[in-house]
Amino acid sequence: MQTPFYLIDKAALRRNMEIVARLREVSGAKALLALKCFASWSVFNLMRDYMDGTTSSSLYELHLGAEKFGGETHAYSVAWAEHEIDEAVGYADKIIFNSIGQLERFGERAGGITRGLRLNPRFSTSGFDLADPARPFSRLGEWDPVKIEGVLDRISGVMIHYNCENRDFALFDQQLGRIEAEFGSILQRLDWVSLGGGIHFTGEGYPVEALAARLKAFSERFGVQVYLEPGEAAITDTTTLEVTVLDILENEKKLAIVDASIEAHMLDLLIYREAARLPQEGDHAYQICGKSCLAGDIFGDARFVRPLQVGDRVSVRDAAGYTMVKKNWFNGVKMPAIVLRQEDGSLTVVRDFGYEDYRASLS
Numbered sequence: 001m002q003t004p005f006y007l008i009d010k011a012a013l014r015r016n017m018e019i020v021a022r023l024r025e026v027s028g029a030k031a032l033l034a035l036k037c038f039a040s041w042s043v044f045n046l047m048r049d050y051m052d053g054t055t056s057s058s059l060y061e062l063h064l065g066a067e068k069f070g071g072e073t074h075a076y077s078v079a080w081a082e083h084e085i086d087e088a089v090g091y092a093d094k095i096i097f098n099s100i101g102q103l104e105r106f107g108e109r110a111g112g113i114t115r116g117l118r119l120n121p122r123f124s125t126s127g128f129d130l131a132d133p134a135r136p137f138s139r140l141g142e143w144d145p146v147k148i149e150g151v152l153d154r155i156s157g158v159m160i161h162y163n164c165e166n167r168d169f170a171l172f173d174q175q176l177g178r179i180e181a182e183f184g185s186i187l188q189r190l191d192w193v194s195l196g197g198g199i200h201f202t203g204e205g206y207p208v209e210a211l212a213a214r215l216k217a218f219s220e221r222f223g224v225q226v227y228l229e230p231g232e233a234a235i236t237d238t239t240t241l242e243v244t245v246l247d248i249l250e251n252e253k254k255l256a257i258v259d260a261s262i263e264a265h266m267l268d269l270l271i272y273r274e275a276a277r278l279p280q281e282g283d284h285a286y287q288i289c290g291k292s293c294l295a296g297d298i299f300g301d302a303r304f305v306r307p308l309q310v311g312d313r314v315s316v317r318d319a320a321g322y323t324m325v326k327k328n329w330f331n332g333v334k335m336p337a338i339v340l341r342q343e344d345g346s347l348t349v350v351r352d353f354g355y356e357d358y359r360a361s362l363s
């Protein structure tokens with residue numbers, strides 16, 4: 001099969017989904033897939049059996065969730081435009097406004113569905129300001145309890161997204177305690193609370209049962225339906241980016257150029273200055289480099305048992321989250337196809353991209 005392609009392993013996806021299902025069952029919480037992290041809809045038929053629906057960050061994600069996933073469809077956007085709101089309400093069963101201003105402007109037009117507001121607790125687990133909803137001057141949600149209490153007659157729930165790849169249950173427990181203490185009088189008057197995404201409960205060794213018990217206690221204390229909005233946790237470690245070595249150079253290090261680009265095909269790694277997850281076994285070290293002309297188009301350092309040759313296949317792990325949704329046409333580099341590894345081991349190409357797609361992306 002011609003590289004480059006993203007390879008989604010359905011057996012690995014099902015393993016994650018079984019953890020989601022267990023968490024839902026024990027905690028009573030509902031789980032919605034956050035489409036901004038992963039929107040490869042050809043596996044939604046598998047995920048649908050384990051999750052309650054989707055949540056979104058724009059009209060198009062919302063449309064895709066309604067069309068391709070179904071179930072409960074939450075609509076969220078940092079700001080809705082006048083020309084979007086009626087269409088958005090048509091797809092959603094719940095709409096979560098980012099601000100009281102948007103609730104006041106559009107709340108009546110969403111009167112036929114459930115309405116909520118984003119609450120910003122002004123703390124988070126994010127260590128990187130670019131992705132920190134609690135950063136100074138944050139526009140993500142309302143934080144003043146007095147103002148929020150003033151609109152409680154118009155909403156039945158809130159969404160609080162403040163975790164970011166949080167692997168630490170003790171920290172989650174402690175911060176949820178802070179939310180209970182600081183916003184308890186609001187929570188008591190609501191029917192539902194979404195705790196957003198960013199809880200890494202499918203990671204190795206995560207105490208899923210303790211999380212479930214904590215969510216159940218929260219739900220019972222305030223009499224609310226809890227929602228979780230996993231993105232990364234739903235698809236972590238299910239997908240690889242498969243590439244082929246095109247050339248080998250040497251400049252103090254051995255350099256292997258592959259037929260993909262970190263800027264175009266795994267952009268998040270570049271933004272957050274993280275290395276790709278590459279093979280690390282053996283004595284032969286190479287820097288794995290992308291084929292765009294960006295000087296820093298580098299996947300990272302890898303090790304192999306044998307010296308690499310032109311034509312060798314390299315597999316980049318954990319390539320689903322915030323990756324396939326961000327691929328782009330920088331340098332006109334061929335976009336990786338999307339391939340499924342079925343549970344019987346066979347491979348199915350579900351999407352390939354060609355020159356026509358590149359041309360159609362511009363005008």
Ligand SMILES: *Cc1c(COP(=O)(O)O)cnc(C)c1O
Pocket residue numbers: 034036037076161163164165196197198199229230231232233
């Ligand atoms: C990004 C986001 C999510 C998903 O976050 P993950 O870290 O991928 O789990 C969920 N809800 C909201 C509101 C978000 O912005």
